[in-house]
Amino acid sequence: MSVTTANTVAEANTLPPPSTFWKRFSRNPTAMVSLGILLLITLVAIFAPELAPHPPAKSSLRAVLKPPSSLYWLGTDDLGRDVASRLIYASRLSLVASVQALSIALVIGLPMGLVSGYVGGWTDTVITRINDAIMSFPALILAVVIVGMLGPSLTNAMTAIGIVYAPRIMRVVRGSTLSVREEVYVMAARATGCSDARIIIHHVLPNIVGPLLVQSTVLLGHALLAEAGLSFLGLGAQPPQASWGAMLGTAFPYMAQSPVPTIAAGLVISVTVLCFNLLGDGLRDSVGRARRSGE
Amino acid sequence: MNALRYLGRRAVSTVPMLLLVGLITFLLIHITPGDPASVVAGENATEEAIQEARRRLGLDKPFLVQFVTWLTSVLSGDLGTSFTSGKPVTELIFERMPITLSLTAGATLIGLLIAIPFGVFAATHRGSWADRTTILVTSMGIAAPEFFIGLLLVLVVALEWGILPATGYTPFSEDPIEWARGLILPSLALGLGIAAELTRQVRGAMIDVLSRDYIQTARAKGLSLFSIIVKHGLKNAAIPVVTVLGLQIRRLLGGTVIVEQIFAMNGVGSLAVRAVFHRDLPVLLGVALTTAIIVLIINLIVDLSYSYFDPKVRAG
Numbered sequence: 001m002s003v004t005t006a007n008t009v010a011e012a013n014t015l016p017p018p019s020t021f022w023k024r025f026s027r028n029p030t031a032m033v034s035l036g037i038l039l040l041i042t043l044v045a046i047f048a049p050e051l052a053p054h055p056p057a058k059s060s061l062r063a064v065l066k067p068p069s070s071l072y073w074l075g076t077d078d079l080g081r082d083v084a085s086r087l088i089y090a091s092r093l094s095l096v097a098s099v100q101a102l103s104i105a106l107v108i109g110l111p112m113g114l115v116s117g118y119v120g121g122w123t124d125t126v127i128t129r130i131n132d133a134i135m136s137f138p139a140l141i142l143a144v145v146i147v148g149m150l151g152p153s154l155t156n157a158m159t160a161i162g163i164v165y166a167p168r169i170m171r172v173v174r175g176s177t178l179s180v181r182e183e184v185y186v187m188a189a190r191a192t193g194c195s196d197a198r199i200i201i202h203h204v205l206p207n208i209v210g211p212l213l214v215q216s217t218v219l220l221g222h223a224l225l226a227e228a229g230l231s232f233l234g235l236g237a238q239p240p241q242a243s244w245g246a247m248l249g250t251a252f253p254y255m256a257q258s259p260v261p262t263i264a265a266g267l268v269i270s271v272t273v274l275c276f277n278l279l280g281d282g283l284r285d286s287v288g289r290a291r292r293s294g295e
Numbered sequence: 296m297n298a299l300r301y302l303g304r305r306a307v308s309t310v311p312m313l314l315l316v317g318l319i320t321f322l323l324i325h326i327t328p329g330d331p332a333s334v335v336a337g338e339n340a341t342e343e344a345i346q347e348a349r350r351r352l353g354l355d356k357p358f359l360v361q362f363v364t365w366l367t368s369v370l371s372g373d374l375g376t377s378f379t380s381g382k383p384v385t386e387l388i389f390e391r392m393p394i395t396l397s398l399t400a401g402a403t404l405i406g407l408l409i410a411i412p413f414g415v416f417a418a419t420h421r422g423s424w425a426d427r428t429t430i431l432v433t434s435m436g437i438a439a440p441e442f443f444i445g446l447l448l449v450l451v452v453a454l455e456w457g458i459l460p461a462t463g464y465t466p467f468s469e470d471p472i473e474w475a476r477g478l479i480l481p482s483l484a485l486g487l488g489i490a491a492e493l494t495r496q497v498r499g500a501m502i503d504v505l506s507r508d509y510i511q512t513a514r515a516k517g518l519s520l521f522s523i524i525v526k527h528g529l530k531n532a533a534i535p536v537v538t539v540l541g542l543q544i545r546r547l548l549g550g551t552v553i554v555e556q557i558f559a560m561n562g563v564g565s566l567a568v569r570a571v572f573h574r575d576l577p578v579l580l581g582v583a584l585t586t587a588i589i590v591l592i593i594n595l596i597v598d599l600s601y602s603y604f605d606p607k608v609r610a611g
Contacts, residue, residue, distance in 0.1 A: 133315035136587045136594075140549030141567060148571035148579040149327045225440055229553050232442050233568050252446060252557070256454050263450075266443030274438035 024286040031282020034275035045091040052085035065258040083261045093243040101223040104162020113173025131167040157236035172215040176208035210287035221276025337378035375577030384581035394562035401482030406489035414497025436491025441550045445484030445557040462559035481558040500532035533604045541597035
């Protein structure tokens with residue numbers, strides 16, 4: 001995880017009331033623009049069949065590697081398929097795959113972090129050490145190795161990315177749980193005889209939503225990037241599936257003859273990841289008690 | 296004496312982490328669907344080869360014994376045999392490691408060459424348009440994938456301008472100039488993202504250092520801004536920057552997987568990708584373990600460098 005991300009998450013705190021949160025968030029133009037672009041991409045993904053000018057898989061051998069034109073906005077690929085339509089459809093796979101990877105990371109990382117931070121002692125030491133050991137592996141290499149073990153496919157690639165990013169979720173959840181555990185309301189709940197499970201679910205979990213939301217947003221960007229990387233290498237989305245990374249991978253060998261498909265796919269990936277990062281920064285600035293006390 | 300004790304303590308504390316990294320690598324064998332022995336022995340393996348793999352992995356023995364058996368062979372340098380090339384995995388990795396390490400070193404160098412001047416400039420011109428531009432450009436640099444930067448570099452610098460080679464790697468011993476020329480584009484592809492992250496760190500750390508009392512004193516004594524930055528600023532700002540650099544090297548090692556493919560470099564990353572397609576598990580496990588060990592060694596060096604930059608760390 002980048003240090004920007006670490007700071008982003010560390011500086012976030014509990015979630016303020018929705019109205020305060022939105023007031024702060026809407027005052028941040030960068031975050032608002034990022035949210036707008038991400039919403040637009042999501043809408044494009046949802047309404048892909050209506051928006052795409054051509055069927056994404058329709059190939060025409062008479063229109064191979066055509067430059068951009070009024071008929072083919074971003075030109076055609078090596079099989080004569082419309083690049084713009086494929087990019088529009090690929091947004092579905094890329095976004096869904098990122099959410100899938102994040103969900104896996106949450107399913108593994110969230111309970112581990114809650115238990116580690118809340119129980120403490122040896123349990124915490126063991127989980128933290130295992131976490132640190134997993135994080136010693138370069139993320140992409142570990143993902144490649146896991147895909148190698150499970151076999152190349154988009155589902156396996158996203159499972160691998162989910163496993164690789166789970167320690168990042170765990171680390172943030174643990175850190176937040178450690179500080180929430182010492183809060184007066186948690187002690188009060190304990191004093192009134194609440195069970196640990198009830199305290200974790202009803203008191204700890206709602207109060208770590210802020211940092212978790214920030215980390216999840218940033219990780220969505222990372223997952224999208226990792227999916228693009230693995231699909232570019234041919235280890236993720238398999239033909240005829242199209243994700244942005246897979247499109248970049250298939251456009252790359254023909255880059256000298258037709259550079260537009262490569263540039264278009266690369267730009268879409270970069271802009272989406274940038275928006276997730278900036279949205280994460282904006283969320284960090286909008287949650288957190290330090291800011292709240294100042295208002 | 297204190298420094299030596301610190302060094303020893305820090306080195307010893309890496310050992311449990313090494314064991315855990317080994318354990319996780321070993322566990323990876325067991326996430327493979329099906330019988331690990333037949334998977335490790337390869338797709339068309341004979342029954343004899345499967346039995347041999349089972350014996351080598353110790354699969355008929357208790358888990359702990361299996362792990363110790365595996366660890367003993369790893370410690371003696373035996374990471375198994377690649378069943379696509381028939382060569383020992385250790386040999387395959389060591390053959391390719393100079394390429395990956397040259398690439399990582401080149402990217403780190405580019406990262407530092409860009410980050411230090413730009414970060415210092417942004418910090419000393421805080422709030423100016425140059426500072427704001429630096430923040431914007433670095434945000435974009437962090438988000439831009441290595442493979443996209445790499446593809447653009449190939450497209451413009453190699454194919455359009457034709458000034459640098461688009462693919463291949465020349466060993467240093469063969470031709471040092473071609474070695475350096477061949478490394479420029481892939482190192483840039485890998486290093487620009489790191490440069491963006493490091494520039495932000497240098498800027499942040501430098502802003503913090505420049506607000507300290509000793510800097511104000513140095514200024515009051517009439518020292519020029521340049522000598523204040525060089526003599527006092529950089530060394531004191533180094534700890535957070537070195538920490539990030541350590542973390543970034545892990546990202547660089549991961550990034551080599553993609554950059555090596557784009558620039559057709561036969562490094563450890565390419566070895567891993569090819570191993571996925573051939574289901575060459577010994578190679579995959581070997582690459583995972585070796586790169587994790589490199590990361591741990593770099594973490595150790597980063598920790599030890601703290602004591603150089605800040606004697607308080609050494610004193611304990």
